[in-house]
Amino acid sequence: MPKQARLSGIKSFRCYTKAEAAALVGVSIRTIGNWTRDGLPLLDATYPPLIRGDDLRNHITAQREGRKVKTGLCEFYCLRCRKGRAPAAEMADCKIEGNKAMLMALCNVCEGIVCKPISLARLPEVRSRLDLTIKRVEATL
Ligand SMILES: [Zn+2]
Structure with a gap:
């Protein structure tokens, strides 16, 4: 089972670099890169590009919801x-x-x-x- 990204510790009003975000939630920088391609917003006006804490949290939460599959009792x-x-x-x-x-x-x-x-x-x-x-x-x- 893949490791689950950690939500605790993400501060909504902070901005993170990809490396900081990766270390914070416990995934690789490459995974953060995939997330930004999948719609995790980046603050493009900054260099390096930053990710807002609340965007990061919302992205992980939405991903978890999308992954849940309801199965019936005998499924x-x-x-x-x-x-x-x-x-x-x-x-x-x-x-x-x-x-x-x-x-x-x-x-x-x-x-x-x-x-x-x-x-x-x-x-x-x-x-x-x-x-x-x-x-x-x-x-x-
Ligand atoms: Zn099958």
């Missing part, structure tokens, strides 16, 4: 397809460990492995809709 987010997908053949493995359950299946489009955690409370509902193979794992101390 999985497929990293390869970058979309919510149903499991192939409506089949999934379920690993229960303590009070946590993890569903694992194959994407019905690309056949990549998809998985997601679910609450035990919702397991009966999932079980009624998918062909689940349930495996209980003994918690080790």
Whole structure:
């Protein structure tokens, strides 16, 4: 999973160079360059070009919102397809460990492995809709 840019520490009324912004949010300068090409505003009248703190924060927040994909109870987010997908053949493995359950299946489009955690409370509902193979794992101390 890629590192998530840090929002804390960005001061709205400060301006940052690309290098300062990169260090502040924990991404590379190249990533900041990509963001400015994707619409993160730069103060062009300055040299070096500066990025306003509030613009930086808004850009990261908007990016996060755009990335969120809603998946239904019996849907999985497929990293390869970058979309919510149903499991192939409506089949999934379920690993229960303590009070946590993890569903694992194959994407019905690309056949990549998809998985997601679910609450035990919702397991009966999932079980009624998918062909689940349930495996209980003994918690080790
Ligand atoms: Zn897929």
